[in-house]
Amino acid sequence: MSETTESPSLLPWLAAPFARALALERASALLVHGPAGVGQFELALALAAAWLCETPLAERAEAPPGLACGHCASCRLIASRTHPDLLVLVPEVLQQALGWTGDEAETAGEGGSAKSAKPSKEIKVEALRRVVAFSQQTPARGGLDRRTKVVVIHPAERMNGITANTLLKTLEEPPGGLRFVLSSAAPARLLPTVRSRCHALPLTVPPGDQAAAWLGGQGIDAPAVLLAAAGGQPLEALDRHAIGVSTAAWRALPGEIRAGRAGAAADWPLPVLIDALAKLCDDALRVAVGAAPRFFEAELLPPGGDLDRLNAWATALREAARRAEHPWHAGLATEALVLQARHALYGDSTSQGGPRRRLATLDP
Ligand SMILES: [Zn+2]
Numbered sequence: 001m002s003e004t005t006e007s008p009s010l011l012p013w014l015a016a017p018f019a020r021a022l023a024l025e026r027a028s029a030l031l032v033h034g035p036a037g038v039g040q041f042e043l044a045l046a047l048a049a050a051w052l053c054e055t056p057l058a059e060r061a062e063a064p065p066g067l068a069c070g071h072c073a074s075c076r077l078i079a080s081r082t083h084p085d086l087l088v089l090v091p092e093v094l095q096q097a098l099g100w101t102g103d104e105a106e107t108a109g110e111g112g113s114a115k116s117a118k119p120s121k122e123i124k125v126e127a128l129r130r131v132v133a134f135s136q137q138t139p140a141r142g143g144l145d146r147r148t149k150v151v152v153i154h155p156a157e158r159m160n161g162i163t164a165n166t167l168l169k170t171l172e173e174p175p176g177g178l179r180f181v182l183s184s185a186a187p188a189r190l191l192p193t194v195r196s197r198c199h200a201l202p203l204t205v206p207p208g209d210q211a212a213a214w215l216g217g218q219g220i221d222a223p224a225v226l227l228a229a230a231g232g233q234p235l236e237a238l239d240r241h242a243i244g245v246s247t248a249a250w251r252a253l254p255g256e257i258r259a260g261r262a263g264a265a266a267d268w269p270l271p272v273l274i275d276a277l278a279k280l281c282d283d284a285l286r287v288a289v290g291a292a293p294r295f296f297e298a299e300l301l302p303p304g305g306d307l308d309r310l311n312a313w314a315t316a317l318r319e320a321a322r323r324a325e326h327p328w329h330a331g332l333a334t335e336a337l338v339l340q341a342r343h344a345l346y347g348d349s350t351s352q353g354g355p356r357r358r359l360a361t362l363d364p
Contacts (some may be wrong), residue, residue, distance in 0.1 A: 009154065010042075010067055011039045011042055011044050011214065011234075011235075011243070012206075012210055012211055012214060013038070013039070013047065013206030013207070013211065013214075013234075014039050014042065014043050015064040017043060017061075017201060017202075017203055018043060018047065018050075018064055018066070018067070019033075019064055019065070019066070020045050020201065021043070021201055022047070022050065022065075022066045024199055024201075025200075027199035028174045028178065028179050028180065029171055029174070029181075029182065029197055029198040029199065030047070030139060030179075030180065030181050030182070030198060030199050030200075030201050031156070031182045031183075031184065031187060031188040031190075031195065031198035031200050031201065032044055032181060032182070032183040032184070032198065032201045032203060033183065033184045033185070033200065033201070033202055033203065034185070034202055034203030034204055034205075035185060035203070035204075035205055035231070035232075035233050036155075036224050036233065036236065036346070037049070037230055037231075037233025037234065037235040037236025037237070037239070038186040038203050038204070038233050038234065038235060039203070039235055040154065040155075040183035040184070040185070040203060041090075041098060041152075041154045041183055042176070042235075043181075043183070043201075043203065044090075044152045044154060044181040044182075044183045045078075045152065046067065046068070047075075047089075047150075047181055048078070048086050048150040048152055048181060049067075049068035049075060049078050050066050050067055050068045050145040050178060051066065051143055051148050052068070052074045052078065052083060052085055052086060052141070052142075052148055052150060053068035053069050053072055053075055053143065053144070054072040054073060054074045054075075054141070054143060054144060054343055055069035055071075055072045055075075055232070056144065057144075073141070073271055074156060076359055077141075081099070081100060081101075082143065083141075084138050084140035085140055085141055085142060085143070085148065085149040085209075086149075086150050086151075086152070086186065087130065087131060087134045087149075087150070087151045087152070088100045088151075088152045088154075089123050089127045089128075089151070089152065089153045089154070090123070090128075090154050090155075091119075091120055091121050091122055091123050091129070091155075091158045092119035092120045093120060093121045094117040094154075094155075095119070097178075098154075099183075102230065112304060113273075119328065121158060122159070122160055122163070123153065123156075123158045123159045123160075123163055123212060124160050124163065125160075125162050125163045125166055128159070128163045128164075128166040128167050128203070129166065131151055131166075131167060131170060132166065134149065134151065135149075135151075135170045135175055135178050136175065136220055137323075139176075139177065140311050144316065145175075145177060147176050147177030148177040148179065149177060149178045149193065150178075150179050150180075150181065150316070151178070151179070151180050151181070152180075152181050152182075152183075153180070153181070153182045153183070154182075154183045154338040155184050155186070156184040156187075156190055156194070157182060157184045157185070157186040157187070157189040157190055159194075161191065164190070164191045164193075164194050165191070166184035166323070167194065168191075168193055168197070171197045171198070172197055180198070182194070182198055184331060185265055187200075198233075205231070205233060206231035206232070206234065207250060208224065208232060210224075211232065211234040212224045212227050212234075213229055214234055215227055215234050215237055215238065218238055220237070220238070220241055220247065221247045221248075222247045222249075223237070224248045224295070225250060225251065226240070226241060226245070226246075226247055228294065228295055228296075229245065229276075229279070229295050229296075230251050231295070232281075232298060240272065243268065243272065244264065244267050245268060245272065245276070246264070248264075249263070249264035249265060250276075250296075251296075251297070251300060252264060253265055253276060253296075254280060254296065254300045254301060254302070254345070255300070256338075257280075257317075257338055257341045257342050257345060257346075258302075258342065258345070258346055258360065260338065260339065260342055262335075262337075262338050264336050265334075266312060266331075266334055267332065268298045270324050270330055270333055270334070271321070271324040271325065273334060273337065274317060274324050274337065276320050276323065277317055277337060277341050278317045278318075279294075279295035279296070280296060280301075280341065280345070281293050281310060281313050281314050281317055281341075281344065282294065282295065282300055282314070283296045284301060284302065284310050284344075284345055285305070285307070285310050285311070287301050287303065287304070287305060288304060288305035288306075288307055288310060289307075302346060305345065306344075308346065309343070309344045309347065310344055310345075311342030312342075312344070313340065313341070313345075316340060320333075320337065330348055
């Protein structure tokens with residue numbers, strides 16, 4: 001691992017919520033919530049780093065005020081994921097993508113069992129037991145006031161009921177300088193008792209021009225197209241771009257479907273393809289009732305449309321989304337989805353029995 005001296009930076013649209021959060025000096029638990037792809041986790045980590053940073057506030061960079069310095073001992077420990085006063089809980093399934101892996105000690109402690117074949121999507125109760133132990137230990141460094149410790153839980157809705165209940169007591173009476181940042185794209189799924197103990201910090205989709213400018217700075221062509229494709233969520237646009245959802249591939253999708261093939265989208269993971277088709281369906285429905293599309297450029301969409309067919313397609317796609325993680329044959333599933341889409345959008349039903357019959361091949 002390289003020596004890390006990350007210069008401090010914050011996604012531009014997070015500066016205002018960051019300042020609001022820093023001003024909440026007495027709130028020991030924050031709940032950052034909003035759409036998934038706008039930077040909840042990044043904000044939670046920026047807050048943790050700022051609270052633990054050991055450079056006096058007056059000596060830190062000025063924009064935005066209070067951001068961690070990026071070079072003190074604490075900032076270096078956070079960059080190397082080894083700060084003893086920071087506990088970051090993310091489900092196994094996200095650990096690699098987010099760069100925060102589980103604690104080795106914890107893995108070893110689970111009866112010596114080998115790594116399970118399927119990484120868990122939940123934040124397990126064992127992880128929350130670590131929070132309880134962490135809350136009782138003396139801060140090793142403790143930031144400027146020598147007493148700060150931080151727990152980040154992301155995404156908080158991945159705690160099941162038992163897990164969340166384990167957290168409640170600590171959340172209610174956090175000892176000393178312990179602070180929590182929970183982040184969630186689905187706060188309604190949190191226990192009300194957890195929600196009510198947190199100070200809510202809502203994030204919204206950033207202004208389109210600001211987000212598009214940032215995406216352009218990441219080397220993305222015609223960033224406004226991918227930003228719209230991601231419902232205005234710039235981090236989601238960037239993640240999708242990394243797995244092949246380019247501007248060109250997105251623009252080509254309606255035409256490819258008309259031609260009865262998936263084109264570049266054949267290489268997208270099935271859940272991503274289904275999400276793209278659901279957006280195409282949503283836009284087609286909008287156009288059919290005279291509204292403006294949200295995700296695709298209007299000139300790429302078929303004019304008009306059959307509401308019955310489109311609504312049936314929407315229902316079928318919701319069902320497909322529920323089953324998208326199943327280990328079915330991706331090639332067959334893609335083919336069936338494309339035929340279904342072509343029928344819904346263009347009324348072409350060249351295969352005998354129509355797309356419903358072809359969809360029988362979707363069963364795993
Ligand atoms: Zn620092």
